[in-house]
Amino acid sequence: xxxxxxxxxxxxxxxxxxxxxxxxxxxxxxxxxxxxxxxxxxxxxxxxxxxxxxxxxxxxxxxxxxxxxxxxxxxxxxxxxxxxxxxxxxxxxxxxxxxxxxxxxxxxxxxxxxxxxxxxxxxxxxxxxxxxxxxxxxxxxxxxxxxxxxxxxxxxxxxxxxxxxxxxxxxxxxxxxxxxxxxxxxxxxxxxxxxxxxxxxxxxxxxxxxxxxxxxxxxxxxxxxxxxxxxxxxxxxxxxxxxxxxxxxxxxxxxxxxxxxxxxxxxxxxxxxxxxxxxxxxxxxxxxxxxxxxxxxxxxxxxxxxxxxxx
Amino acid sequence: xxxxxxxxxxxxxxxxxxxxxxxxxxxxxxxxxxxxxxxxxxxxxxxxxxxxxxxxxxxxxxxxxxxxxxxxxxxxxxxxxxxxxxxxxxxxxxxxxxxxxxxxxxxxxxxxxxxxxxxxxxxxxxxxxxxxxxxxxxxxxxxxxxxxxxxxxxxxxxxxxxxxxxxxxxxxxxxxxxxxxxxxxxxxxxxxxxxxxxxxxxxxxxxxxxxxxxxxxxxxxxxxxxxxxxxxxxxxxxxxxxxxxxxxxxxxxxxxxxxxxxxxxxxxxxxxxxxxxxxxxxxxxxxxxxxxxxxxxxxx
Numbered sequence: 001x002x003x004x005x006x007x008x009x010x011x012x013x014x015x016x017x018x019x020x021x022x023x024x025x026x027x028x029x030x031x032x033x034x035x036x037x038x039x040x041x042x043x044x045x046x047x048x049x050x051x052x053x054x055x056x057x058x059x060x061x062x063x064x065x066x067x068x069x070x071x072x073x074x075x076x077x078x079x080x081x082x083x084x085x086x087x088x089x090x091x092x093x094x095x096x097x098x099x100x101x102x103x104x105x106x107x108x109x110x111x112x113x114x115x116x117x118x119x120x121x122x123x124x125x126x127x128x129x130x131x132x133x134x135x136x137x138x139x140x141x142x143x144x145x146x147x148x149x150x151x152x153x154x155x156x157x158x159x160x161x162x163x164x165x166x167x168x169x170x171x172x173x174x175x176x177x178x179x180x181x182x183x184x185x186x187x188x189x190x191x192x193x194x195x196x197x198x199x200x201x202x203x204x205x206x207x208x209x210x211x212x213x214x215x216x217x218x219x220x221x222x223x224x225x226x227x228x229x230x231x232x233x234x235x236x237x238x239x240x241x242x243x244x245x246x247x248x249x250x251x252x253x254x255x256x257x258x259x260x261x262x263x264x265x266x267x268x269x270x271x272x273x274x275x276x277x278x279x280x281x282x283x284x285x286x287x288x289x290x291x292x293x294x295x296x297x298x299x300x301x302x303x304x305x306x307x308x309x310x311x
Numbered sequence: 312x313x314x315x316x317x318x319x320x321x322x323x324x325x326x327x328x329x330x331x332x333x334x335x336x337x338x339x340x341x342x343x344x345x346x347x348x349x350x351x352x353x354x355x356x357x358x359x360x361x362x363x364x365x366x367x368x369x370x371x372x373x374x375x376x377x378x379x380x381x382x383x384x385x386x387x388x389x390x391x392x393x394x395x396x397x398x399x400x401x402x403x404x405x406x407x408x409x410x411x412x413x414x415x416x417x418x419x420x421x422x423x424x425x426x427x428x429x430x431x432x433x434x435x436x437x438x439x440x441x442x443x444x445x446x447x448x449x450x451x452x453x454x455x456x457x458x459x460x461x462x463x464x465x466x467x468x469x470x471x472x473x474x475x476x477x478x479x480x481x482x483x484x485x486x487x488x489x490x491x492x493x494x495x496x497x498x499x500x501x502x503x504x505x506x507x508x509x510x511x512x513x514x515x516x517x518x519x520x521x522x523x524x525x526x527x528x529x530x531x532x533x534x535x536x537x538x539x540x541x542x543x544x545x546x547x548x549x550x551x552x553x554x555x556x557x558x559x560x561x562x563x564x565x566x567x568x569x570x571x572x573x574x575x576x577x578x579x580x581x582x583x584x585x586x587x588x589x590x591x592x593x594x595x596x597x598x599x600x601x602x603x604x605x606x607x608x609x610x611x
């Protein structure tokens with residue numbers, strides 16, 4: 001019913017504004033659309049085609065159709081499943097930690113105190129650091145010769161002081177998670193802070209009058225009202241974490257259980273020159289990421305609808 | 312500069328304004344203490360790792376195997392050797408050119424598209440916006456191989472345009488989304504007045520909307536520039552020589568030079584050099600950047 005009315009009114013509008021406006025819209029949109037189609041849609045199609053062929057190792061450029069052979073090889077290999085486990089483990093742990101750290105940061109930044117503006121600037125520093133530099137920074141912190149991590153850990157009496165962190169699986173993953181949390185928790189914090197700022201103050205005042213304590217107010221008001229912002233932040237970060245490439249590339253080159261899906265596909269494509277298998281792995285990564293992306297678009301659908309609305 | 316301010320802040324902690332909680336006066340101190348512990352922790356967490364990198368970049372020789380928090384004999388030798396390294400200075404030049412060109416193109420093309428989406432009336436806007444947004448979530452690895460093959464065939468491999476074109480694709484969705492949000496906030500009456508005065512839609516866009524949307528353009532431009540400066544996967548896949556290497560590629564490859572002796576000091580200095588401009592921009596344009604990061608992400 002509502003949709004039908006909308007359709008009718010839209011038709012009326014179209015009549016009212018004529019084709020000139022639509023032609024201008026098409027003209028203004030087309031450069032962006034052409035670039036996007038050319039470098040996103042076409043290559044994806046080409047990647048799928050590449051993944052369905054096998055390529056001669058001896059004669060460059062010689063290839064023949066192979067159907068799903070590359071996919072069965074990928075899905076049958078332990079490397080693929082190891083990369084899936086690594087990617088999801090990394091995503092799960094780092095996004096959860098980023099959420100907790102980010103929420104703490106957001107709550108602190110939401111309080112009124114002198115120096116809040118400075119805090120908000122400081123929080124952006126890790127975000128401004130390039131991912132490659134973040135990896136180098138944390139590699140340097142865990143560098144055994146400089147020995148910062150070793151010294152800190154032994155001073156605090158924590159385990160791990162005698163470990164070459166990037167040289168052992170588990171520990172290498174921990175460094176990767178730490179580097180990611182450091183760089184991206186601030187982003188999470190700012191998204192959550194934006195969510196906190198739209199909660200009206202009078203809701204809290206009413207709860208205070210009713211005698212609710214700080215923790216009760218947080219549980220009963222802040223968290224539920226923050227859910228939309230939390231969802232967007234979590235999905236957004238999950239999408240990024242699933243695509244992670246720079247961190248393991250610089251930290252370990254994928255050794256010690258840090259080969260993620262993007263890194264594995266990249267290695268097959270460039271180091272091993274296996275175009276068919278590498279493309280199949282890329283397409284599989286694409287499918288996994290786009291599934292989450294679909295959930296993301298669904299979640300922010302309301303926002304998109306607001307933007308798409310003619311006013 | 313930031314660190315001295317931090318120090319001052321710690322010396323004069325001002326408690327948060329006390330909340331009137333007559334029923335429970337004994338818990339007055341809990342919240343300020345928690346808050347200030349958190350604030351100190353956040354400062355250290357955010358700033359220390361980068362401080363450590365700067366610290367290492369100022370160390371030479373034997374100091375590079377000590378964990379001192381202050382370099383015993385600070386020297387700029389590492390910076391000097393970084394700037395004497397032509398691979399690095401070439402990469403700086405490449406990155407500056409590629410970032411500038413991509414940002415300008417993304418703003419021009421993006422603002423056209425965003426204006427159409429924000430102001431003109433036509434169908435399928437929701438679909439177009441949804442597609443644009445989903446493009447921004449594409450894993451770059453999925454287009455790396457096909458673009459590599461394509462660029463090799465048509466001679467764009469290891470060139471500036473070879474990087475600028477795919478960067479434009481990934482930057483445009485971000486630009487368009489931010490700019491639509493900003494354009495929508497500009498009062499429509501201003502444009503309508505121009506239209507009544509006989510201006511065309513395009514003139515209204517160029518003379519009325521664009522100047523008013525300057526803050527939005529700054530935001531979109533900054534986020535695009537950050538993305539391009541930072542991008543690694545495509546840069547490492549689509550380049551093969553110093554004539555097109557960008558800074559992240561060169562800095563990441565400093566490590567590969569020797570497996571036995573990692574030039575820690577030089578790598579750290581190079582890392583600091585390529586990060587400082589971004590940190591400076593973040594400090595200057597803090598508000599603009601936060602506005603861009605959260606544009607459209609949160610309802611309200």
